[in-house]
Amino acid sequence: MSKSPYLIVIGTVAIDELSTPFGALQTVFGGSASYFSYAASFFTKVGVVAVVGQDFPDEYRKVLSEKDVDLSHLVTLPGKTFHWKGKYEADMNSAITLQTDLNVLLDFKPDLKYESTPEFVFLANVDPDLQLRVLDQVHGSSLKFVACDTMNFWIQNKRASVEKVLRRVHAVFMNDGEARQLTGEVNLIRAAQMIHNMGPEYVIIKKGEHGSLLYSHEGVFLYPAYPLESVYDPTGAGDSFAGGVMGYLAAARRVNLKTMKTAIAYGTIVASFTVEKFGLEKLREVKREHFDKRLEVLKKICKI
Numbered sequence: 001m002s003k004s005p006y007l008i009v010i011g012t013v014a015i016d017e018l019s020t021p022f023g024a025l026q027t028v029f030g031g032s033a034s035y036f037s038y039a040a041s042f043f044t045k046v047g048v049v050a051v052v053g054q055d056f057p058d059e060y061r062k063v064l065s066e067k068d069v070d071l072s073h074l075v076t077l078p079g080k081t082f083h084w085k086g087k088y089e090a091d092m093n094s095a096i097t098l099q100t101d102l103n104v105l106l107d108f109k110p111d112l113k114y115e116s117t118p119e120f121v122f123l124a125n126v127d128p129d130l131q132l133r134v135l136d137q138v139h140g141s142s143l144k145f146v147a148c149d150t151m152n153f154w155i156q157n158k159r160a161s162v163e164k165v166l167r168r169v170h171a172v173f174m175n176d177g178e179a180r181q182l183t184g185e186v187n188l189i190r191a192a193q194m195i196h197n198m199g200p201e202y203v204i205i206k207k208g209e210h211g212s213l214l215y216s217h218e219g220v221f222l223y224p225a226y227p228l229e230s231v232y233d234p235t236g237a238g239d240s241f242a243g244g245v246m247g248y249l250a251a252a253r254r255v256n257l258k259t260m261k262t263a264i265a266y267g268t269i270v271a272s273f274t275v276e277k278f279g280l281e282k283l284r285e286v287k288r289e290h291f292d293k294r295l296e297v298l299k300k301i302c303k304i
Helices: 032-040 058-065 103-107 128-135 152-157 159-166 176-183 188-197 237-252 257-274 288-302
Strands: 007-010 014-020 023-030 046-053 069-077 083-087 096-101 120-123 145-149 171-175 202-206 212-216 219-223
Touching (some): 023 032, 032 046, 032 058, 032 257, 046 103, 046 237, 058 069, 120 237, 128 159, 145 237, 152 159, 152 176, 171 237, 176 188, 188 202, 188 212, 202 237, 212 257, 237 257, 257 288
Parallel strands (some): 007 046, 007 120, 014 083, 046 069, 145 171
Antiparallel strands (some): 014 023, 083 096, 202 212, 212 219
16 A cells, blocks of 8 residues: 555546647647646645556656656556547637547546545546545545536536535536536526535636636635637646646645635646646646746736
């Protein structure tokens, strides 16, 4: 057994293929757990709970090893790694999925073997039944905070399981379209309130280039996106955003409205770097001090 990091993520580690108006790549290191863990590692140690196939390149594993990322629960199974192929056209806020090959993800059954329960857990965008399997394994007095992500496919096809997850987490991340789909409510404030009533104390709605919305019983918080002159690859922006948020919270070792607001600010900044190059390329170039510089810019923009 390995010592549990303060923060773990269950999600996908993938080999992507994508094209944007700025170019096309046949192989890109992707996956929700990859983006999340790299982003979170700027703030704290993070453990990855995921599966890859025998085709997973060593160079990708080394990318995560650059940071304080625990790979003891990155399982290798016979077969091919999860593969996603997509493209972005004029609307860089929406990805067009061309092909999804689950591959070894079909046989993945997470089995956590940590000495103690992690304090912070993020359930990235995977089958909600897998999320529930992890939730059944993380409990006890040391567990402080659990957050989850989801997507339109799970809301449409496994709604009952999604609702079970929501009843057991402290926070949920989803985009505006998913929030509207889940609730049937067009107004995002009302949609966030309805999701809050399903269980999560904090509801974080991602609005792409329009920033994010935080809803809790203490009130509503709106935060803008960082103004960028160009966006090369939006893939992983939401996962990087969540990684920044959860990484900051895990480093702070506490969650309240004040720390959540600061965490969302940092998550916004991390995501702003992610989209400036393909995959994890830009995040590999930056340091923590770069985040603080952009945060000062946003503070000036928001100051009345």
